[in-house]
Amino acid sequence: MVEKNTIYEIILSTYNQQNEPHAAPMGIILNDKNQIHLNFYEGATSCKNLESTKQGVINFSWDPCLFVDCTFFNDQLASDIFQKAPRINAPFLKPCKGNYWTFIVKEKRIDKTNNKIRFICEIQSEKTIDLSPRVYTRAFSSLLEILIHSTRVIAFLEPNHPQSFQLPELRQLIVHHSSLIKRVTPENSLYRTLLSKTINHLQQIDMGYNYNEVY
Ligand SMILES: Cc1cc2nc3c(=O)[nH]c(=O)nc-3n(C[C@H](O)[C@H](O)[C@H](O)COP(=O)(O)O)c2cc1C
DSSP states (O other): OOOTTOEEEEEEEEEOTTOOEEEEEEEEEEOTTSEEEEEEETTOHHHHHHHHHOEEEEEOOOOHHHHHHHHHOGGGSOTTSEEEOTTSSSEEEGGGTTSEEEEEEEEEEEETTTTEEEEEEEEEEOOOOOOOOOOOOHHHHHHHHHHHHHHHHHHHTSTTOTTGGGHHHHHHHHHHHHHHHHHHSOTTSHHHHHHHHHHHHHHHHOTTSOHHHHO
């Protein structure tokens, strides 16, 4: 069940003008009018794609690999992982078949104070979400926190970024969640592999901080 006015983390899939598919994790909120709100930082590929096609797919998933690859490694996604969704110019992720909503953009608002772009969207096909039973591990939520904070670190590293003052706190949060994953999973497990993959990627970009020393 998707409750109103709560932020859920999903994977948004879109086409660009050349009909090339793209996927990225995003937060969504369902408002009281049953519309979806998506908030983007300027420059996001998904944002540009929605500006041009005005259509997209919300994929519901618990797959940590999909979240990692859609955040930083779109180029490593299997070429046939996308399929055009029915009656809409946007792709869905095949592993999320039966667990996605299609939508059409109705309105775009610019939030100048927070440097964000908001799309208000109408759900076109709302199917019942039927995710298979999930055994909860704290590693999943910590991995998602690391991914979210890493994308912020990368964005805030831009020269003169107004939120660069948040970098020390974000790096600490990444370290905190990395330790948590290490506490609840054994070496060589899936979550440890995804953690190293993510931290190694981040380290190559955020060279001003040594994640490997703490990791
Ligand atoms: C769980 C999760 C939620 C995210 N939510 C948002 C969001 O609501 N808005 C946003 O602009 N980026 C969000 N991000 C970051 C984008 O997925 C990431 O920066 C992405 O690479 C940029 O989007 P793009 O690939 O469309 O350029 C989120 C990342 C994760 C891992």
